[in-house]
Amino acid sequence: MTWKPSVISELLHHRARGLSKGDPVALPILPSSTFLLPGDPDGSHFYGRNGNPTVESVEAEIGLLENAEAVLFPSGMAAVAAILHTQLKPGDKVLVHADGYYNVRALLEEHFVPRGVIVETCPTAEMAEADMTGCRLVMIETPSNPGLDVCDIAAVADRAKAEGALLVADNTTATPICQQPMDLGADMVLMADTKAMAGHSDVLCGHVASRDTALINQIRTYRRLGGAIVSPFDAWLLHRGLETLELRVFRANENALAVAQMLEKHPAVQSVRYPGLPRDVSHAIASHQMREYGPIVSFTLKDRKSAEMFIENNPLIVPATSFGGVHTSAECRIRWGDQVAEGFVRMACGIEPTEDLVIATEKALDTLR
Numbered sequence: 001m002t003w004k005p006s007v008i009s010e011l012l013h014h015r016a017r018g019l020s021k022g023d024p025v026a027l028p029i030l031p032s033s034t035f036l037l038p039g040d041p042d043g044s045h046f047y048g049r050n051g052n053p054t055v056e057s058v059e060a061e062i063g064l065l066e067n068a069e070a071v072l073f074p075s076g077m078a079a080v081a082a083i084l085h086t087q088l089k090p091g092d093k094v095l096v097h098a099d100g101y102y103n104v105r106a107l108l109e110e111h112f113v114p115r116g117v118i119v120e121t122c123p124t125a126e127m128a129e130a131d132m133t134g135c136r137l138v139m140i141e142t143p144s145n146p147g148l149d150v151c152d153i154a155a156v157a158d159r160a161k162a163e164g165a166l167l168v169a170d171n172t173t174a175t176p177i178c179q180q181p182m183d184l185g186a187d188m189v190l191m192a193d194t195k196a197m198a199g200h201s202d203v204l205c206g207h208v209a210s211r212d213t214a215l216i217n218q219i220r221t222y223r224r225l226g227g228a229i230v231s232p233f234d235a236w237l238l239h240r241g242l243e244t245l246e247l248r249v250f251r252a253n254e255n256a257l258a259v260a261q262m263l264e265k266h267p268a269v270q271s272v273r274y275p276g277l278p279r280d281v282s283h284a285i286a287s288h289q290m291r292e293y294g295p296i297v298s299f300t301l302k303d304r305k306s307a308e309m310f311i312e313n314n315p316l317i318v319p320a321t322s323f324g325g326v327h328t329s330a331e332c333r334i335r336w337g338d339q340v341a342e343g344f345v346r347m348a349c350g351i352e353p354t355e356d357l358v359i360a361t362e363k364a365l366d367t368l369r
């Protein structure tokens with residue numbers, strides 16, 4: 001029988017296999033802008049914008065998780081920008097999620113529409129039926145954030161391919177632990193590693209991954225020329241997070257499911273969205289393409305005041321935006337102008353013991369009556 005360790009074991013062990021006696025077992029941080037270069041260049045490191053050993057080690061780790069080549073960026077949006085800049089030219093048409101990460105659409109509107117790119121939007125739940133005629137690029141985010149709608153990635157990929165469009169999947173909410181869009185036909189994945197990948201709310205970073213060598217080389221060249229280089233210190237923080245990614249994601253998912261199950265039964269809650277709930281409209285497709293359902297639960301309380309009170313009265317919630325950290329956090333999304341009800345709460349589960357989080361959340365809801 002041939003047995004191969006899982007990618008997680010490989011992530012944890014591959015570095016040590018390449019070491020010699022006396023080498024450090026932990027990944028060193030190498031903050032050098034320039035490297036010794038006598039004579040002619042020979043492919044070794046020579047300048048920090050072209051390559052850094054710490055950054056490359058972390059890219060190799062992400063490459064294992066994605067089963068693809070990965071290029072690191074100093075934020076998720078820098079990764080988005082690299083994709084848009086390398087793939088779009090005047091006259092191209094883009095189809096983008098109407099309900100995913102807002103800044104992606106803002107970047108397109110602000111910088112690409114004036115340069116002759118045509119932008120069309122479609123709600124995540126309707127992506128598989130969208131009109132992709134003449135599209136150059138289709139950008140999906142599933143589950144979408146904060147609404148937690150889901151689209152059938154394989155179906156969208158088939159449609160995109162038939163139209164000759166590239167399919168890009170923002171996999172930030174799911175992470176490669178829960179979902180592998182490239183296995184389902186996506187050409188590229190982008191992630192805000194700021195969230196669960198780094199996982200400790202202390203660094204911004206992002207990446208683009210692709211199994212298409214020509215595409216990923218365009219992204220890498222763009223980074224070298226555009227200069228959006230991640231620092232070796234920040235890359236190292238991401239590395240530290242990646243070593244516990246699977247453990248953290250499993251616990252956060254378990255917490256989200258347990259919280260969602262409790263919310264479903266609580267009289268103060270008007271509605272709950274979590275793709276892991278069998279009753280959720282996203283569940284049929286999500287259960288087909290996701291291994292687990294992510295750390296985010298969205299739900300609606302009576303009004304904004306109830307939502308704020310719930311957040312304030314829950315000692316295990318940090319009132320903050322973002323997600324994927326070790327602490328559970330929550331916010332009223334109406335404050336950002338999202339198309340949601342006044343009492344809509346996005347709760348991003350951390351890695352607290354599940355029972356603690358469920359009890360604290362239930363008690364905070366009880367105070368609303």
Ligand SMILES: *Cc1c(COP(=O)(O)O)cnc(C)c1O
Nearest residue numbers: 075076077101172192194204205
């Ligand atoms: C946070 C986020 C981004 C942007 O990442 P930054 O690191 O903040 O630039 C992109 N997409 C999604 C889904 C996100 O949640």
